[in-house]
Amino acid sequence: MFDTRMAHETAEACDPATSIAATRLHTASERTSLCLADLFADTGAPVAAGASLTDLRFPLRRVRCGESLFRAGDRFESIYIVRAGFFKTTRVQSSGVEQIMAFPGRGDALGLDGVGSGRYRTDVCALDTGLVAVVAFDQLQALAGTHPAIDRLLHLLFAREMTEQQQMICLLGTLMADARVAAFLLHLSGKFARFGQSPTAFLLRMTRQEIGSYLGIKLETVSRSLSMLAAAGLIRVSHRSIMLVDLGGLRDLVAPRSTGAAPRRLAQKALRPRRSPVPRRFAQASAYA
């Protein structure tokens, strides 16, 4: 149908098992712990000048493909900063239905949802061989007084997670299937770019079912959407190999700029102060006569 040899080779070159990331992983595996400065670097947090960031050590933990880092209900003791590899975060609802909440990668924090209750609320499982820095939370809190940078780092991680979840809510609340898949691909693209890999050609680490669970659609719909995006010339797909051909077209699908006047009208309406929507004299209403 189309010549994907180039896409194929490019994706191959970006496979973390073979390329730059592999070197990083190798380098990292020679160390057994990280310092605060490493965490700041990994998470992309702005580094405070003059702070002593090298005296605290955080052990590294290797997680093999398919292993779980922690499970929902486990006692909360540490948060984790991903150094290498991809993970999936799953939440099991009371009904037994489970949903994938995120696909964390390098620089992302894991386990923050356990802070409030003392227990993790999600399962985290490695999609390939992963490496995480283990950050004991009570140790972190104890040192927060002498290291103001710790608080800032923690707040940044919280805020980042909240922002990402807000974007997810908007995606699930407003976009239809094709646009969700396009947004997902752009999201991955940005992640790979931050890892120093190609933002336009990569291999998916997860199945169609996992993508569908994440995006709130069925696996068949994911497959169909990918095929439609390919038919529209925006991407190229062959199983797990993805090539983004038209980034602008993908963005337009996620955030169409020709969707007209409705948004502006809504914004204006929001500006105008509203009268109380709750009737003050509700007792005198005649609806119940």
Add this chain to the structure above:
Amino acid sequence: MFDTRMAHETAEACDPATSIAATRLHTASERTSLCLADLFADTGAPVAAGASLTDLRFPLRRVRCGESLFRAGDRFESIYIVRAGFFKTTRVQSSGVEQIMAFPGRGDALGLDGVGSGRYRTDVCALDTGLVAVVAFDQLQALAGTHPAIDRLLHLLFAREMTEQQQMICLLGTLMADARVAAFLLHLSGKFARFGQSPTAFLLRMTRQEIGSYLGIKLETVSRSLSMLAAAGLIRVSHRSIMLVDLGGLRDLVAPRSTGAAPRRLAQKALRPRRSPVPRRFAQASAYA
């Protein structure tokens, strides 16, 4: 169709403009600031024994119906703890589409999403007359060293917000319209119960359109779902007046327990370590021949 006089009277008794909440609001308005202990009490955070919680003062701010507390893009300076009233949190996407993210009420924190970037990412607007405690964030951070309780409060607020957003993602990702509306009503019910109001009869502060924006469905679908829940005998509806008749039935709709084996099978599959989903010898694959 049905006699709603009782529902009506009960709802009336629960209207914050006329009942217990009104007394509270009156009492609160006589004060112009709160101390840390008040914030702990309002948010339901466990109070640390022996901590000095009364020397810090946080000013109160009154927000009239329709007024906005802050807007997306405003410089982040403070977080707010809601003392009275209902608000709506709106997020405007780059496409101009706006979506309601939450309906915060008493005890909820507002503005936490600004911590990371230094600017608020959402609009917050009062749905009725509201009262909030203004907590200057840099002041809070400066005092965190001497008041360990502050860090714990902040972490609790972050974690609570994250948990609520996770629930929202699950709702949007797995439930259909009727169940979303049922979950929304149960959510409101719990909130009213925490306010000391009736959990089974209350007035909605928001329009069908706002509910729909929050739940990721259209306003007509909200109306239809409410009508269907009423037809099923689970609730009674008349415009903004809601009466929950069968809480168990509503919960079953949100988390059906007879949905069979699929969840358990999925959980078992998740337990089993997976092989690498990324083909190691991808270069030799023949799909591209």
Add this chain to the structure above:
DNA sequence: CGTAACTTTGATAGCATTCAAAGAAGGTGG
């Protein structure tokens, strides 16, 4: 080389959206 898991595609059914219109409630101005 056979088996199990994953992906793709088709046909059909179900649910939500869209378009449309009428009824009800609240606020405004005379």
Add this chain to the structure above:
DNA sequence: CCACCTTCTTTGAATGCTATCAAAGTTACG
């Protein structure tokens, strides 16, 4: 205080998108 107007809510009918059911092709692994 009443009439008008705007907004909100409800309901119907038709369309469109997604889920479901089913089957074939592909890949990976033992």
